[in-house]
Amino acid sequence: MEKNLEFPDLLRLIDERSTAFRAAVAAAPSLDAQVPSCPEWTLFDLVKHLGGGDRFWAAIVGAGPADAPPAEAAAARAALEVPREREALLAWLAASTQLLLSALREAGPDAGCWAWWSALQTPRTSGAVARHRAQESAVHTYDAQLTGGAAQPLPTEVALDGVEEFLFTCVATPSAWPHKPTAFDFHTAEGRSWRLTVDGDGARSTRIPAPTAATGEDSDAAGASIHGTAGELVIYLYDRIPADSLHVDGDAGLLDLLRAWEPEE
Numbered sequence: 001m002e003k004n005l006e007f008p009d010l011l012r013l014i015d016e017r018s019t020a021f022r023a024a025v026a027a028a029p030s031l032d033a034q035v036p037s038c039p040e041w042t043l044f045d046l047v048k049h050l051g052g053g054d055r056f057w058a059a060i061v062g063a064g065p066a067d068a069p070p071a072e073a074a075a076a077r078a079a080l081e082v083p084r085e086r087e088a089l090l091a092w093l094a095a096s097t098q099l100l101l102s103a104l105r106e107a108g109p110d111a112g113c114w115a116w117w118s119a120l121q122t123p124r125t126s127g128a129v130a131r132h133r134a135q136e137s138a139v140h141t142y143d144a145q146l147t148g149g150a151a152q153p154l155p156t157e158v159a160l161d162g163v164e165e166f167l168f169t170c171v172a173t174p175s176a177w178p179h180k181p182t183a184f185d186f187h188t189a190e191g192r193s194w195r196l197t198v199d200g201d202g203a204r205s206t207r208i209p210a211p212t213a214a215t216g217e218d219s220d221a222a223g224a225s226i227h228g229t230a231g232e233l234v235i236y237l238y239d240r241i242p243a244d245s246l247h248v249d250g251d252a253g254l255l256d257l258l259r260a261w262e263p264e265e
Contacts, residue, residue, distance in 0.1 A: 002160075002192060002207070004131070004161065004164075005131070005134075005157070005161050007104075007108070007109035007127055007130060009157075010127070010130040010131055010134050011101055011104060011105065011130060013134040013137070013138070013155075013157065013158050014097065014100065014101060014104075014130065014133055014134050014137050015097065015101060016155075017134065017137035017138045017141050017155075017158065018050075018054075018093070018094075018097040018137050018141075020141045020145075021050065021093075021137060021140060021141040021144050022090050022093055022094060024141060024144035024145045024147070024148055024150075025043060025047055025086075025089070025090060025093070025144055026086070026090060027148055028043055028144070028147055028148040029148070030043070031043050031044040031047070031084075031086060031089070032044065033147050033148075034147070035143050035144075035146070035147045036146050036147065037142070037143045037146055037240045038143055043144065043147050044082075044084070044089070046140060046143055046144060046147070047082070047089060047093055047144075048080070048082045049140070050093070050096075050136065050137065050140045051082070051092060051093045051096035051097075052077060052080050052082070052096070053133070053136060054096040054097050054099060054100040054133070055076050055077075055080070055096050055099055055100070056073050056076055056077050057073075057100055057103075057129055057133060058076075058096075058099040058100040058102070058103040058104075059072040059073035059075075059076040059103075060072075060073045060113050060114055060115075060129070061100075061103040061104055061107050061111070061113050061126045061129055062103045062106070062107070063113065063114070064107075064111065064112065064113060065112035065113060065114070065124075066113065066114040067114065068114060069114055070114060073114075097137075100133060103126075104126055104129065104130050107126040108126065108127075109125065109126060109127030109130070110125055110126070110127060111125060111126045112124060112125055112126075113125065113126055113129065115128065115129065117132075117169045117170070117172075118172055118173050118174065120172045120173065120174055120202070120204060121167075121168040121169070121172040121204055121205065122165075122168045122169040122172065128169070131161070131165050131169075132165060132169055134158055134161070134162075134165075135158070135161075135162045135165050135166065135234070138154050138155070138158045138159070138162065138234070139154075139162075139234065139235070139238045139240070142154060142235060142240065143240075153229070153231045154230070154231035154234055154235065155231075156190060156230060156231070159229070159230035159231040159233075159234050160188065160190060160192055160230045162230065162233075162234040162237075163186055163188065163192070163194060163230055163233050163234055163237070164192075164194060164205070164207070166234065166237045166238070167186070167194055167196055167205035167237075168205060170237075171196060171203050171205065172202070172203055172204050172205065173202045173203050173263040174201065174202040175202050175203075175263035175264045176199075176200045176201070176202060177198035177199050177200065177202065177203060177261070178261070179198075179257055181197075181198065181199035181200065182197075182198060182199075182222075182223035182224075182254055183195050183196060183197045183198070183221060183222045183223060184196040184198070184222060184223065184224050184225070184226065184254065184255070184258065185208065185221075185222040185224075185225040185226070186225075186226050186233055187210060187211060187225060187226070187227045187228075188210075188228070188229060188230040188233060189227070189228065189229045189230070190229065190230050191210050192207070192210060192230070193207070193208045193209065193210045193211070194206065194207055194208060195208045195221075195222065198258070202263070203263070222250060223250055223251050223254045224248060224249065224250040224251050224252060224254045224255055225248065225249040225250055226243070226246055226247070226248055226255070227246060227247040227248070227249070228245075228246040228247065232245070232246060233246070239259070243255045
């Protein structure tokens with residue numbers, strides 16, 4: 001069974017993806033360019049979002065266990081001052097990442113903190129924050145590269161962790177699925193697979209064996225099965241590409257229901 005990435009690896013990936021993000025911003029023709037994958041944002045807005053998010057989560061991790069976003073984090077977001085000049089903006093962004101990394105290193109992976117996600121499959125810890133921020137950095141690097149016209153595939157290491165992180169963090173919920181119970185299988189070309197089950201008890205995911213040519217798939221077990229590289233699946237899950245960009249077996253309409261579902265918290 002594949003293991004999750006270790007805490008030092010997550011910190012390294014945050015640093016690496018943030019460096020790649022800054023390189024894409026530095027190379028872009030204009031900070032006012034529209035981000036194709038986030039059409040309501042300019043590249044400047046995207047930078048503000050990622051850097052502000054780093055500072056927000058640094059304050060959350062530093063504040064320790066809490067039942068709501070701590071005052072320190074709210075104050076950091078409210079007082080956000082972002083320079084408009086590109087070099088100053090890049091320096092601000094680099095400093096934002098270092099604030100997050102420093103807070104995570106100081107806390108260690110097991111420290112408790114507030115988080116917006118359900119604790120059903122992802123703990124509310126600094127280690128889980130690091131895992132999620134690695135994905136935020138990776139996906140927004142893709143956004144920035146796409147804005148500059150040269151999007152690159154997500155690195156395999158971060159993408160393989162990203163499929164599970166999204167399912168466990170962003171999808172898992174105890175809120176009842178409002179439709180007929182079903183399951184969604186996600187299969188990566190790299191050989192890892194997961195099953196997302198949705199029913200009256202909510203949504204939860206588990207790792208499953210990858211299908212083989214010899215065994216095929218149990219078509220009755222999953223309402224829909226989605227196949228692609230790990231990077232493609234992450235970009236799909238974050239709503240950057242449509243389902244028809246991937247190979248889908250079963251009822252593709254179920255994916256529309258999953259996309260539209262807004263669980264009650």
